[in-house]
Amino acid sequence: KNQVEQSPQSLIILEGKNCTLQCNYTVSPFSNLRWYKQDTGRGPVSLTIMTFSENTKSNGRYTATLDADTKQSSLHITASQLSDSASYICVVSAGYQKVTFGTGTKLQVIP
Amino acid sequence: DTAVSQTPKYLVTQMGNDKSIKCEQNLGHDTMYWYKQDSKKFLKIMFSYNNKELIINETVPNRFSPKSPDKAHLNLHINSLELGDSAVYFCASSLGRSGELFFGEGSRLTVL
DSSP: OOOEEEEOSEEEEETTOOEEEEEEEOOSSOOEEEEEEEOTTSOOEEEEEEETTOSEEEETTEEEEEETTTTEEEEEEOSOOGGGOEEEEEEEEOSSSOEEEOOOEEEEEEO | OOSEEEEOSEEEEOTTOOEEEEEEEOSOOSEEEEEEEOTTOOEEEEEEEETTEEEEEOSOOTTEEEEEEETTEEEEEEOSOOGGGOEEEEEEEESSTTSOOEEOOOEEEEEO
16 A cells, blocks of 8 residues: 655754654655645645655755655755744655655744 | 635535535646545545546545536535535646646635
8 A cells, every 4th residue: 555654743943943854655656756835724835856766856945855765755954944834745656646645744943 | 826726715514515616727737636634634635637537536425526617627516515524625736647736725614
């Protein structure tokens, strides 16, 4: 069964600090992995996409990594800002149209 | 100029009623979706349409009926609403069946 598990479930950090969110998946065959950010009361917005051959991809202060051998991905946020407070969802695509959503990590950045 | 727009944003109704949520995208995408997000914030796909054709129909009660009049619109009609239908419903679209998903702002349905 295709599954995507994220950790931690929730996280509180001080503004300016770094943090790393984890995503483990058992989806097969692997097509791509995306990280989405969902602000409270809004729809998810894509941050990055990782394909099989990519190890690292950055989008501003967000850096995603992918280890296709261990089926793990991480999202690293550098110098966190209050606006980073949101839920972060890992989404893995398994070929044509099969998309599995993770349960999300709720991040709260406090002053 | 909203890319994926859904209405209404909030909907409060009584058990047993019938209600509809509308969705429109102006991105020129050929695939549209309905997702349900429960109280635990888990997003679960309900339906997917590609070029007006139903391609994904997950295990959803047949009280839920999607309708796609054209590629830019995907509406969701719910009959005989139940308490468990309370959730946030998200419409999304993509270019191709595995493209990046663009979500609407969500429609929060509360069934009393």
